[in-house]
Amino acid sequence: MSLERRLRWLTLSLFLGCLVMVTYGFTSYRSAELGAWMLKQTPTQIPWEIIDANRVSSGTIVKAGTNTIIHLPIPVGSSGSILREVLFGNKGRDIRYWGYCFAPPGTMSTQTGLPGKLFLSEAERAYRAAQVQVRLPQFTPLNPPTTRRQITSTRSSGLIRHQKEIFSEGETCYVMTSAQLFIGSDVDGDGLNSKLEQNGSTDPNNPDTDGDGLTDGEEVFTYRTDPLRRDTDGDGLIDGLEVRTGTDPLSADTDHDGICDGYCRRGHTGRVCSEFSHTTDCTDTGQSQWMGEDKNLNGIVDSGETDPRKWSTSGDGVSDLQKYYSNLLNQQTGR
Ligand SMILES: [Ca+2]
Numbered sequence: 001m002s003l004e005r006r007l008r009w010l011t012l013s014l015f016l017g018c019l020v021m022v023t024y025g026f027t028s029y030r031s032a033e034l035g036a037w038m039l040k041q042t043p044t045q046i047p048w049e050i051i052d053a054n055r056v057s058s059g060t061i062v063k064a065g066t067n068t069i070i071h072l073p074i075p076v077g078s079s080g081s082i083l084r085e086v087l088f089g090n091k092g093r094d095i096r097y098w099g100y101c102f103a104p105p106g107t108m109s110t111q112t113g114l115p116g117k118l119f120l121s122e123a124e125r126a127y128r129a130a131q132v133q134v135r136l137p138q139f140t141p142l143n144p145p146t147t148r149r150q151i152t153s154t155r156s157s158g159l160i161r162h163q164k165e166i167f168s169e170g171e172t173c174y175v176m177t178s179a180q181l182f183i184g185s186d187v188d189g190d191g192l193n194s195k196l197e198q199n200g201s202t203d204p205n206n207p208d209t210d211g212d213g214l215t216d217g218e219e220v221f222t223y224r225t226d227p228l229r230r231d232t233d234g235d236g237l238i239d240g241l242e243v244r245t246g247t248d249p250l251s252a253d254t255d256h257d258g259i260c261d262g263y264c265r266r267g268h269t270g271r272v273c274s275e276f277s278h279t280t281d282c283t284d285t286g287q288s289q290w291m292g293e294d295k296n297l298n299g300i301v302d303s304g305e306t307d308p309r310k311w312s313t314s315g316d317g318v319s320d321l322q323k324y325y326s327n328l329l330n331q332q333t334g335r
């Protein structure tokens with residue numbers, strides 16, 4: 001048998017195996033309703049898709065409303081594993097999804113009735129917790145049996161509960177989502193999976209693409225800065241230094257005193273520009289002067305500088321900008 005034929009058989013066997021396991025899982029719930037529903041609906045009405053390890057590795061999309069089997073690649077992360085949120089593109093708070101990963105052969109638990117450990121997105125858990133119906137809703141893959149009634153029930157078996165946050169390389173998992181998910185591996189360990197790195201043109205093998213001291217994942221999810229610009233707000237201070245010293249990496253003038261945090265000038269369109277700005281907006285008209293509170297861009301208030309976090313550095317009620325112009329006037333008039 002050729003390699004190609006063998007692979008085809010392997011995929012078909014896996015598909016049928018998954019189908020049997022999913023059906024087994026649902027039919028062993030105390031509610032026979034779900035199993036019957038699955039048998040009736042699968043596979044003719046809900047499409048199936050198998051995503052191989054190569055596609056997960058380079059990043060791909062899990063379609064909504066599709067029974068999806070994903071194979072996690074080796075490596076999947078920087079340490080042999082990947083967090084659920086990173087794998088599924090940090091959308092768990094907005095998108096309802098759930099699934100489970102198949103347990104290694106011989107270790108299948110019959111306690112939960114499903115062939116592996118379960119995961120539910122934050123949105124799915126919140127949705128389930130908010131359900132207050134006394135009657136159980138109709139079960140579907142997008143409506144797994146985790147109602148409030150069941151969560152507060154004293155029964156411990158047969159319930160879908162969140163059990164899994166860490167995914168290991170080489171695992172095979174089932175996932176069902178209500179909206180498309182951008183999934184992928186994270187070999188540089190920056191918290192941004194390969195699909196999101198592709199979408200944002202960052203380097204999937206470099207945790208800090210622009211070299212500003214913040215990882216690509218921190219920039220996208222935590223600070224909302226641009227992972228491709230060292231100095232997102234154009235005030236001359238690189239993003240990582242601003243986070244460390246307590247100025248706002250998204251505001252060129254953190255303390256609103258009229259002087260930018262680092263060292264900058266206005267470009268011909270009025271945009272704040274620093275030495276890191278290389279856009280046409282920053283073309284020098286020769287009319288705007290370089291100004292700034294931390295002129296040597298080292299994150300320290302040195303002698304002769306003002307504090308970019310204080311409107312009035314000396315605390316005398318006169319703004320740093322007013323002081324700047326007073327000093328300038330004094331120098332010009334020789335006082
Ligand atoms: Ca990454």
Ligand SMILES: [Ca+2]
Nearest residue numbers: 208210212214
């Ligand atoms: Ca960065």
Ligand SMILES: [Ca+2]
Nearest residue numbers: 231233235237
């Ligand atoms: Ca900056």
Ligand SMILES: [Ca+2]
Nearest residue numbers: 253255257259
């Ligand atoms: Ca300022």
